[in-house]
Every structure is written in structure tokens, then in C-alpha cells.
Amino acid sequence: MYKSIIIGTGPSGLTAAIYLARANMKPLVIEGPEPGGQLTTTTEVENFPGFPEGIMGPDLMANMRKQAERFGAEFRTGWVNSVDLSERPFKLQVEGQGELVAESLIISTGASAKYIGIPGEKDNVGRGVSTCATCDGFFFRGKKIIVVGGGDSAMEEANFLTRFATEVELVHRRDELRASKIMQDRARENEKINWSLNKTPIEVVANGMGVTALKVRDNATGEEELLETSGIFVAIGHTPNTGFLGGQVETDEHGYIKVKPGTTETNVPGVFACGDVQDTKYRQAITAAGSGCMAALEAEKFLDGHITQDWSVSL
Incomplete structure (x- = not known):
């Protein structure tokens, strides 16, 4: 005892x-x-x-x-x-x-932290993949960043990361966001945030030194493309x-x-x-x-x- x-x-x-x-x-x-x-x-x-x-x-x-x-x-x-x-x-x-x-x-x-569950994701945690903007955002000063998610936490993290990044691209697998209207409005008013909606992440691409891109599939056309980035912040809860x-x-x-x-x-x-x-x-x-x-x-x-x-x- x-x-x-x-x-x-x-x-x-x-x-x-x-x-x-x-x-x-x-x-x-x-x-x-x-x-x-x-x-x-x-x-x-x-x-x-x-x-x-x-x-x-x-x-x-x-x-x-x-x-x-x-x-x-x-x-x-x-x-x-x-x-x-x-x-x-x-x-x-x-x-x-x-x-x-x-x-x-x-x-x-x-x-x-919930992860997407795609190839290259877990392998690059700490080398470009993160689940905490306040922890790791500083390391991406002056770089392009991707935030994956469609809820309030994703909006909040995207807004926060614009303090450091030159550009934040928000990727969500649906064409509608789950976030509250006030959080969506704040994100949409931020000129540094770009939107890639209705696109499903399928692979984290890295070169051995760190993350270089996120491969996504357009759910409407089925086409795949690479979104270049230095960091991927997973904000799905x-x-x-x-x-x-x-x-x-x-x-x-x-x-x-x-x-x-x-x-x-x-x-x-x-x-x-x-x-x-x-x-x-x-x-x-x-x-x-x-x-x-x-x-x-x-x-x-x-x-x-x-x-x-x-x-x-x-x-």
C-alpha cells in the first residue's frame, strides 16, 4: 500500500x-x-x-x-x-x-493530440510536424506554415501563427468549417491566412532534414497536389x-x-x-x-x- x-x-x-x-x-x-x-x-x-x-x-x-x-x-x-x-x-x-x-x-x-494518420506524419513530429502552435510557432518565423483542421482550435492556431509566418494555409477536408462563426470571421479577416478547403491530406513530404510539403487530394476533382510548406500544425483536437x-x-x-x-x-x-x-x-x-x-x-x-x-x- x-x-x-x-x-x-x-x-x-x-x-x-x-x-x-x-x-x-x-x-x-x-x-x-x-x-x-x-x-x-x-x-x-x-x-x-x-x-x-x-x-x-x-x-x-x-x-x-x-x-x-x-x-x-x-x-x-x-x-x-x-x-x-x-x-x-x-x-x-x-x-x-x-x-x-x-x-x-x-x-x-x-x-x-489527435493525428491525421497519414504517411510521413508521425515520422516528422518535431521536424516540422507539430500539434502545439504556442510551443513551436516561434521556430517558423518568416516561413510558410500549414494548419490542418476546421474547428475553433484550428482557427485559433492559424491566427496565432500569423505572428511568425509569412503565410498560413488552412487545410480542411470539408468545404465547410466546424468552427464557431466568430472564430471563422477572425480567421477570414486575417490577410495572412489562405484557404484550401475540401482537400484531404494524404501524405507529409520531407527531405530527411524536415518537412517540405503536404500532399492533398481535391475531393471535388480527385486531383492530387503538393502544398509547399516548412511546417504542418495538426489542429484536429x-x-x-x-x-x-x-x-x-x-x-x-x-x-x-x-x-x-x-x-x-x-x-x-x-x-x-x-x-x-x-x-x-x-x-x-x-x-x-x-x-x-x-x-x-x-x-x-x-x-x-x-x-x-x-x-x-x-x-
């Missing part, structure tokens, strides 16, 4: 681990098949405070993990298949680990990683965990959520880390009055 188990090792989970470990809570951190979260697919991170020259995403995550381990956090690798939150202590079924039991639970499993919870924690209509405003508390006492799994607005490494700190402090406070066994013996 553990005082606290943290599921996920992105900035939020690792920050929570650092704080709980320093408080002598000896947390267990369960990392899935992609330790470190989305930052491990990012090349250089320039907007995380404390690194004036920037830092590689995988290096930042590795440093945070070392810091947590230094203070006594334990790490195990495994996929959480299911949880039982009907009573405390909570029970977790973890592939390769069996059943694990915890007095409190911090969920920091993040949200996975995110999927929160909450399926393993089996509906035991309250979520919104998209699957993001609901938390009490101003906290990381879920509807289940003793269960906390931090990072992108509950953040539909900011989705930044620094905000995720901040919420991880909040979750750890709130879990510590919760445990002060809700311990179900004598830990003086087991610890």
Missing part, C-alpha cells in the same frame, strides 16, 4: 512526485509506454522558466524525473488497466504489476487519457476530468487530477507543472486527516 500513487509522468505528474517525495510521502509513480508525456516528442523548449538558452523536451523530463527520484519517489512501468475508486484505499490493476493499493490518487495521464477510469470520476462531454474550481479535487474524495487531463484551455508545460504542485499539496492535506492504517509500521 502507498500513501499516494501518481499515474502519468508528464510535467504535472513529475512535479507532484517531487513535492510529495520532499514531504516524505514516498509516492509511487506509474509511467506508461511513453514516459514523459508529449514533451518527449518536442525538440527544443524555449518557454519553460529557468532555461534562458532553451532545453530539449526529453532532457527536461529526464531532469524532473531525476529530481523526484532524488527525494525518494518510486517509479514503475506499466499500463493501468482499471481502478476501483468505490472505497478507500483505492485499488489499481496495473499490467505487469498486479494490484496496487493507495490512500490517495493523482491522475496526470494527459491528453493525446485532443483525446484525454481517461478511459481506464471506467466512468468513476466525473468528466465533461469530451472526457476531460472535472475538478472543483481553483483546485485539483475531483468528485471522488482523495482523487486529484492535474495537467492536460483536466486542462482544456492552456495545455502548457508550465501550467501542467503548476497544477501538479497543487495536486501534491492537496493530496498531502487530504492525507493528514484520512489515513486508514498505521503507517508507522509499514514505512
Whole structure:
């Protein structure tokens, strides 16, 4: 049994681990098949405070993990298949680990960006393909960029990227956009944004050094063409990683965990959520880390009055 188990090792989970470990809570951190979260697919991170020259995403995550381990956090690798939150202590079924039991639970499993699923896409993540304009837009200053998507997030990212790019081409597979009228109007009023509607992306083209074009098919004529570009931003949404919870924690209509405003508390006492799994607005490494700190402090406070066994013996 553990005082606290943290599921996920992105900035939020690792920050929570650092704080709980320093408080002598000896947390267990369960990392899935992609330790470190989305930052491990990012090349250089320039907007995380404390690194004036920037830092590689995988290096930042590795440093945070070392810091947590230094203070006594334990790490195990495994996929959480299911949880039982009907009573405390909570029970977790973890592939390769069996059943694990915890007095409190911090969920920091993040949200996975949706990809188009075309050849060359995943191979060039970090080399011209991105899912975060605020993270990577700076690297495309003075270049032509393509944004794929037709919703509000695509409009928002296209507008944001015009701060850096000479031209932003918005590609959508339908001839109508899903975005709200106000977001469409803002994008259409931006002279730097061009439109390629009713065109389906079919391949990301690269030269080994980076992205050079996006191959698309015109849905009306069937003709294929290459849209030259230095970067492709995929803005077709995110999927929160909450399926393993089996509906035991309250979520919104998209699957993001609901938390009490101003906290990381879920509807289940003793269960906390931090990072992108509950953040539909900011989705930044620094905000995720901040919420991880909040979750750890709130879990510590919760445990002060809700311990179900004598830990003086087991610890």
C-alpha cells in the first residue's frame, strides 16, 4: 500500500512526485509506454522558466524525473488497466504489476493530440510536424506554415501563427468549417491566412532534414497536389487519457476530468487530477507543472486527516 500513487509522468505528474517525495510521502509513480508525456516528442523548449538558452523536451523530463527520484519517489512501468475508486484505499490493476493499493490518487495521464494518420506524419513530429502552435510557432518565423483542421482550435492556431509566418494555409477536408462563426470571421479577416478547403491530406513530404510539403487530394476533382510548406500544425483536437477510469470520476462531454474550481479535487474524495487531463484551455508545460504542485499539496492535506492504517509500521 502507498500513501499516494501518481499515474502519468508528464510535467504535472513529475512535479507532484517531487513535492510529495520532499514531504516524505514516498509516492509511487506509474509511467506508461511513453514516459514523459508529449514533451518527449518536442525538440527544443524555449518557454519553460529557468532555461534562458532553451532545453530539449526529453532532457527536461529526464531532469524532473531525476529530481523526484532524488527525494525518494518510486517509479514503475506499466499500463493501468482499471481502478476501483468505490472505497478507500483505492485499488489499481496495473499490467505487469498486479494490484496496487493507495490512500490517495493523482491522475496526470494527459491528453493525446489527435493525428491525421497519414504517411510521413508521425515520422516528422518535431521536424516540422507539430500539434502545439504556442510551443513551436516561434521556430517558423518568416516561413510558410500549414494548419490542418476546421474547428475553433484550428482557427485559433492559424491566427496565432500569423505572428511568425509569412503565410498560413488552412487545410480542411470539408468545404465547410466546424468552427464557431466568430472564430471563422477572425480567421477570414486575417490577410495572412489562405484557404484550401475540401482537400484531404494524404501524405507529409520531407527531405530527411524536415518537412517540405503536404500532399492533398481535391475531393471535388480527385486531383492530387503538393502544398509547399516548412511546417504542418495538426489542429484536429485532443483525446484525454481517461478511459481506464471506467466512468468513476466525473468528466465533461469530451472526457476531460472535472475538478472543483481553483483546485485539483475531483468528485471522488482523495482523487486529484492535474495537467492536460483536466486542462482544456492552456495545455502548457508550465501550467501542467503548476497544477501538479497543487495536486501534491492537496493530496498531502487530504492525507493528514484520512489515513486508514498505521503507517508507522509499514514505512
